[in-house]
Every structure is written in structure tokens, then in C-alpha cells.
Amino acid sequence: xxxxxxxxxxxxxxxxxxxxxxxxxxxxxDMFDLKKQTMINMSAYNHIIFGTGIHAGKPYKSLVTFLxxxxxxxxxxxxxxxxxxxxxDEKGQAQCERVSSELGIAEAVFFDGKSEKNEEGxxxxxxxxxxxxxx
Ligand SMILES: Cc1cc2nc3c(=O)[nH]c(=O)nc-3n(C[C@H](O)[C@H](O)[C@H](O)COP(=O)(O)O)c2cc1C
Numbered sequence: 001x002x003x004x005x006x007x008x009x010x011x012x013x014x015x016x017x018x019x020x021x022x023x024x025x026x027x028x029x030d031m032f033d034l035k036k037q038t039m040i041n042m043s044a045y046n047h048i049i050f051g052t053g054i055h056a057g058k059p060y061k062s063l064v065t066f067l068x069x070x071x072x073x074x075x076x077x078x079x080x081x082x083x084x085x086x087x088x089d090e091k092g093q094a095q096c097e098r099v100s101s102e103l104g105i106a107e108a109v110f111f112d113g114k115s116e117k118n119e120e121g122x123x124x125x126x127x128x129x130x131x132x133x134x135x
Pocket of ligand 1: 010011012013014015016017052053054055056057058084085086087095113
């Protein structure tokens with residue numbers, strides 16, 4: 001049986017790509033970079049994890065466009081969102097809730113790039129997210 005989870009991400013400066021690769025590797029998910037590919041066959045996946053950076057309070061356009069174009073199909077799947085950003089604490093949380101609601105992905109987490117890191121340089125919060133995905 002193939003992977004049933006995919007990680008689809010939009011990254012401008014590379015952070016979301018690195019985090020997306022780390023998550024995908026950790027759970028053996030397939031991954032897709034919206035910079036390289038915007039037509040993605042999602043039929044094999046029942047869970048799609050989306051990732052994006054934030055510029056001026058907004059998720060990246062390529063992700064917004066992808067979600068809009070695939071609304072009907074995505075409505076039938078489990079979706080999650082991870083956000084790579086610089087705001088932390090309450091500001092990061094408020095931004096995450098707003099973006100999650102704008103994108104229509106209820107399950108959302110954010111990684112602020114400043115919190116405590118593991119040996120590989122990834123935030124502990126990312127490992128916590130992965131642990132939940134595995135559970
Ligand atoms: C021009 C610019 C604007 C940004 N605006 C925000 C913002 O509004 N909120 C935030 O939390 N982070 C903001 N950031 C930080 C980025 O979201 C963060 O560096 C993220 O990891 C970038 O992801 P990427 O490397 O995958 O593109 C901004 C960064 C840049 C360069």
C-alpha cells in the first residue's frame with residue numbers, strides 16, 4: 001500500500017520547504033512543492049498536510065490558489081495546515097487562527113523559528129506536530 005498522506009507546501013525563502021521535507025520524511029508522506037507543480041493528483045491520499053510561509057499577514061498566493069482550485073476534492077479529505085512565520089506567542093496564535101479560518105483548514109499549527117530546537121535544528125513544536133500525526 002502506498003502513502004496515504006501528502007505534504008503540499010508553498011515556500012519562498014526555503015523554510016517551509018525544509019520543514020515540509022522534514023515532516024514528510026518523518027511520516028513517510030509524499031511531498032509536493034507548489035513552486036514546481038500546481039496540478040497534483042490527490043486521489044491516493046486521504047490526509048493532506050499543507051504548509052505555507054507568511055508575508056504581511058498573508059499565506060502564500062500559490063497555496064491560496066491551489067486550495068481554491070481544488071475546493072471540491074479537498075472537502076472530502078482530512079486536511080491540516082502548518083505555518084512557518086516569525087510572530088510568536090499570542091500574536092503568532094492570532095495570526096495562525098486568522099489564516100486557518102481564511103484558508104478553511106481547521107487544524108492548524110505555527111512554527112515561529114525562534115522556539116527551542118532539536119539536534120537537527122528543527123523546532124520541538126515540529127516534532128510534537130509529527131508525534132500527533134503518527135498517533
Ligand atoms: C517580506 C516579509 C514579510 C513577512 N511578514 C510576516 C508576517 O506578517 N507575519 C509573520 O509571522 N512572519 C512574517 N515573515 C516571516 C516569514 O513568514 C518566515 O520567515 C517564514 O519562515 C518564511 O517562509 P519561507 O522561507 O518558506 O518562505 C515575513 C518575512 C518577509 C521576508
